[in-house]
Amino acid sequence: MSSQLATSNLSLRQLRAFLAVAQESSMTRAAAKLHLTPSALSMLVRAMEDDLGARLFERTTRRLVLTEAGQQFLPTVERVFEELEQGLSRLHAAQHMKDSLLRLVATPLLASALFPQLIASFRLQHPQVRVELLDGPVDSLPALVRQGHVDMAVCTANDDSVDLLATPLYADTLMLACHTSHPLAEQREVAWQDLLSEPLILLRHGSGLRTLVDQAFARWSRRIQPAYEVSQVATALGLVAAGEGVSVLPSYAISRAQALSPVSAIATLALVTPTVSRQIVALTKSGAEISPAAQAFMEHFKKHAGKA
Structure with a gap:
């Protein structure tokens, strides 16, 4: 002094x-x-x-x-x-936030790929906050917020929850996953049109991810006939690792899978023309006061999601 x-x-x-x-x-x-x-x-x-x-x-x-x-x-x-x-x-x-409870719900993919590390790092900063995490189908999440069963739902933005407040948290880009021995793996980026002749491994109809993929391919007015249609991202990644085809998946899901299995034979490439992103949002009740714990978690998510 x-x-x-x-x-x-x-x-x-x-x-x-x-x-x-x-x-x-x-x-x-x-x-x-x-x-x-x-x-x-x-x-x-x-x-x-x-x-x-x-x-x-x-x-x-x-x-x-x-x-x-x-x-x-x-x-x-x-x-x-x-x-x-x-x-x-x-x-x-x-x-x-002392001794407060934060109740979260997310889609299974987000809950498994992003939330474990995000919650762990959040709890290091806020050890006094207890966190409850649920996972469920994306169409069930808005109702849980409306009924007060959770403080916040984290999912991709959609038009089914216009009565709720949607706070943008993270913009995720769709990426191509292919086997490291695939010819495309040598490129830095791949155009969507280049995938038309590839054996595609896609999620089933009804998922938000499949809708985005179909919209990206729609400009060529061609109905996609995937080699495989699966319900889980882990299944798609397993088939890619086995050389059964290529898949279009969220970047965070691929990154998380590679972090858990560093020896995985999966290459990740940017998809362009067009670049397709989807917004991850936090759904809360419109007009309701957001708790300090929920507000702190949203800020933590924005800052660290890309690093999880």
């Missing part, structure tokens, strides 16, 4: 008085803002100037103007109150 700071008698009350006068350029208006008399406010500012050994305001008959010293000091005081406000907000949120 510097000797100047150690011997200073400045108080938050004085700093607040200085900031109010600087903002209002009037002792009368600043005093009303702080619920003080003008004379009491003037004494605070004068004592502050005496303590600093510098004049902070030029006094005229009409208004108060910051001196050069006051202009230099103002940004520092503004930062003090900004950081104080942020610190108090974090403290308030932490107090409200």
Whole structure:
């Protein structure tokens, strides 16, 4: 701590008085803002100037103007109150999160591929929060939010939950998964049209992922005849690893599978023309207050989802 700071008698009350006068350029208006008399406010500012050994305001008959010293000091005081406000907000949120319960639901793919690491890293930062995780079909998730069974549902954006608040969390890009020995594996990116003659391993109709894939292929007006239609991403990846075909899957699902099995013979390539992404959102009740724990988890998801 510097000797100047150690011997200073400045108080938050004085700093607040200085900031109010600087903002209002009037002792009368600043005093009303702080619920003080003008004379009491003037004494605070004068004592502050005496303590600093510098004049902070030029006094005229009409208004108060910051001196050069006051202009230099103002940004520092503004930062003090900004950081104080942020610190108090974090403290308030932490107090409200003590022994709180966060109830989450997600689709099975998200729950298995992204959530384990996200929850673990979230709990390291917020050990006082207990987390319950459910997984279920995407069409069942909005009802769980509406009925209050969960605080938040995490799924791909759709039109079936317009009555709920959808907060974007993460944009996931569809990628091509193929065997490392496949000729396409040598390329940096692959166009969708190049897949028309490939044995495709796709999820069954009814899944949001299959809908996106069909839409991407629709521009060539060709009905896709997959070599395999499966219900689980793990099954599709297993068939790809066995060399039975290629698949179009979310990037996070492929990354997670490769992390769990580093020796997997699966190559991942960017799909272009077009690049297809889908928005992962958090569904909460519209108009309802979001708990500090839920808000903290959403921010954590946004920051770390791409690293999970």
